Amino acid sequence: MSEDAARRDDPPVVAVEDVTYDYGETLAVEDVTLTVESGEFLGLVGPNGSGKTTLLHLMLGLLEPDEGSVSLFGEPIDEFEDGHRIGYVAQQATQQGSAMPVTVEEVVEMGRYPHRGSGRLTDADRRTVREAMERVEIADLADRRIAALSGGQRQRAYIARAVASEADLLALDEPTVGVDAESRDRFYGLLQELNDDGITIVLIEHDIGVVTDRASRIACINRRLFHHGDTESFVESDALEEAYGSTSSVVHHHH
Incomplete structure (x- = not known):
């Protein structure tokens, strides 16, 4: 059986069915149904405060x-x-860690904790950590304090932690806030490589042009779901106008 055929037989990585959630009187998500299949790169878009x-x-x-x-x-x-199958980079991760007295290598080692049981990291664990740092091009920063890194470098450290954990799903919430344009382009190149290697990605990104250039599928939400499908059908649909208002449009970034 081919890898693609095997993937089709797998259950969805994420399946959301008729989900509603409110914060007291505020309805944040209303009756949303969607799936994320193995190997997908899903872009989750919507205006500020839309429930993403x-x-x-x-x-x-x-x-x-x-x-x-x-x-x-x-x-x-x-x-x-x-839980080790999920790598999560939270919103404003590039600003987090500024007071943490730990090195880059120690942050990446955290990705191995679920695998080690109650024992110390093995030589195999340490090899995996080194390979993860090399994979995301921060091996030269291993001994640097996480607090001393730039936003883009810190972001890569958290991605390396997810790679070291051997995550099957990588979820990122606006990971490029505060990161310069060159670092952002390199970051999205890395995400594409990880996705090509079979890691499923769910990405929240405020720049719709970046999402439509990079993601294979789009979920557009403003409390309820306005679109869930391939990127081309999203660009051709009225979902953006319906979710954001009539002034929105997709701007593509050419690299």
């Missing part, structure tokens, strides 16, 4: 839906225990 981060947190089990259900890798979210 809430939906991502529901997808990862960080929040429990008020209505509906979520599963990860075919298991109900409340029964899912393989």
Whole structure:
């Protein structure tokens, strides 16, 4: 069986069905249904305050839906225990860690913790950590304090942690905020390589042009879902106008 055929037989990495969530009187996500298949690169877009981060947190089990259900890798979210299969880079990760007295290597080693049981890191674990740092081009920063890094470097350290954990799903919430244009382009090149290697990616990004250039599928949300499908059908649809208002348009970035 080919790799693509095997992938089609896998359960969805994420399955969200009829999910609703509110913060008290504020309805954040309403009746959303979508799936993320193995190997997809899903861009999650919507205006500020549209429920994107809430939906991502529901997808990862960080929040429990008020209505509906979520599963990860075919298991109900409340029964899912393989947290090492998920690498999550939270919003403003480039600003986080400024007070952490740890090195880059120590941050990346955290990705091995779920694999080691109660023992120390093995030689194999340390090789995996080194390979992860090399993979994202920060091996030369191994002994640097995470607090001393630029936003782009810190971002790569958190990606390396996810790579070291051997994550199957990488979820990122506006990871390029505060990162310069050159670092951002290199970062998205790295994401594309990781996706080409089989890692499923869910990305929240405010720059719609970047998402449509990079992602294979788009979910457009403003509390409820306005589009979920391939990028081309999103660009050709009215979803952007309906979710954002009539002044929005897609601007493509040429690299």
